[in-house]
């Protein structure tokens with residue numbers, strides 16, 4: 001399908017696609033597909049003011065009605081699923097199956113949020129004073145600023161927006177400057193639903209187009225009490241400091257360096273399939289991509305032989321082709337960073353297979369690579385660094401304690417997994433002595449989370465949680481309430497204070 005058709009199917013007209021300064025390229029072939037207008041700092045201030053006004057109205061709409069709005073949004077996403085997924089593939093280069101999966105996540109989180117809109121429960125506690133009651137309420141916060149990365153160009157907005165909106169907040173979304181078109185397409189879907197919903201105020205969810213500087217303007221604003229930022233650890237360091245300095249609330253979802261431990265009792269065929277999906281899927285450009293395998297000496301050779309064979313057979317190419325499993329890297333810079341990592345790995349004792357550019361003749365401006373498998377003598381600095389590309393480092397271990405120590409000995413703490421048939425090993429992995437990550441899986445790879453669980457990681461991954469479980473609490477303020485229905489005024493702790 002031609003790019004023009006993909007854009008048109010998402011309601012992106014030439015008025016939106018031209019006349020601006022932000023050039024948008026498809027990683028498939030490097031073609032420039034649009035020049036989008038960016039927002040100025042003055043416009044950012046107006047957008048924030050509109051978000052504040054929208055919040056004032058939206059917080060008074062009963063939560064189940066807010067849920068009804070999100071239900072309608074999910075329905076419209078169902079209608080637009082194919083069209084939006086194809087645009088995701090075109091703009092960020094993930095294969096169509098993964099694009100469809102990403103839009104499905106948007107639908108799933110809408111469904112989750114609908115149920116949540118009737119379950120924003122607070123506790124009641126017994127008061128120590130006679131004739132008193134105590135409870136806690138969860139109140140809306142204000143504008144929720146969402147900053148997203150290129151690799152999940154639409155799902156991240158929905159994880160945040162669906163929850164933020166049922167919680168009574170308004171939303172402002174600063175998408176990656178590499179993927180503004182998918183964001184504009186989602187905004188079209190949102191506007192369509194909002195226009196037909198009487199209680200939805202103007203400015204309920206808005207979009208802010210531009211680079212890190214326009215994102216920084218939103219981050220600095222006192223009128224945006226929540227900043228949910230997804231991207232590199234460097235970005236999180238900067239955003240986290242600014243938000244902390246103004247006592248705002250941050251939800252940080254940053255880089256990962258995810259490992260799999262493969263033990264002697266593992267089902268090696270299952271482990272192999274999980275390794276390939278999580279190491280080469282999205283061309284290694286997921287925050288949860290598998291970057292390290294820690295394999296017991298006794299099964300190392302067998303697993304590595306199988307992996308080399310599987311890697312040789314990988315279909316690499318245009319992500320819109322249904323037979324392809326590995327699409328392109330996002331751009332030339334990403335390719336350069338990958339090549340630099342390969343050189344450094346060799347300097348640090350690594351033996352590299354794969355990693356070279358492929359399809360360069362067919363796509364001179366598209367950056368396709370053969371995924372790399374690197375055998376490392378130990379966990380050197382390059383192994384501890386997140387390179388956002390399909391590189392997996394293989395290391396041997398002999399004692400399970402050492403394997404867990406290796407798995408934890410990196411600055412990041414997003415996702416982890418163990419393949420094992422031994423309950424002693426799997427429970428050790430899940431115990432306080434086990435994985436130190438936000439996600440710990442058994443006999444499943446580290447990527448491909450479901451929306452029902454809280455998603456996020458520790459250490460340099462930022463500590464934020466989004467999506468399922470009780471992640472909604474990050475979008476609300478907790479209010480402790482004590483009511484006196486007696487005729488006396490007793491003080492807590494029995495304090496006597498006669499006036």
Ligand code: NAD
Nearest residue numbers: 149150175176211212215216231232235253254255256287
């Ligand atoms: P990036 O950090 O370059 O950019 C992410 C977003 O942050 C962009 O929208 C960018 O404009 C904005 N930004 C950058 N600096 C900013 C600043 N100082 N103030 C405000 N906004 C700023 O990341 P990327 O290359 O788009 O994405 C890849 C990274 O994202 C990887 O490290 C990956 O692991 C991480 N990621 C993490 C998760 C997660 O949930 N933990 C999910 C997806 C991606």
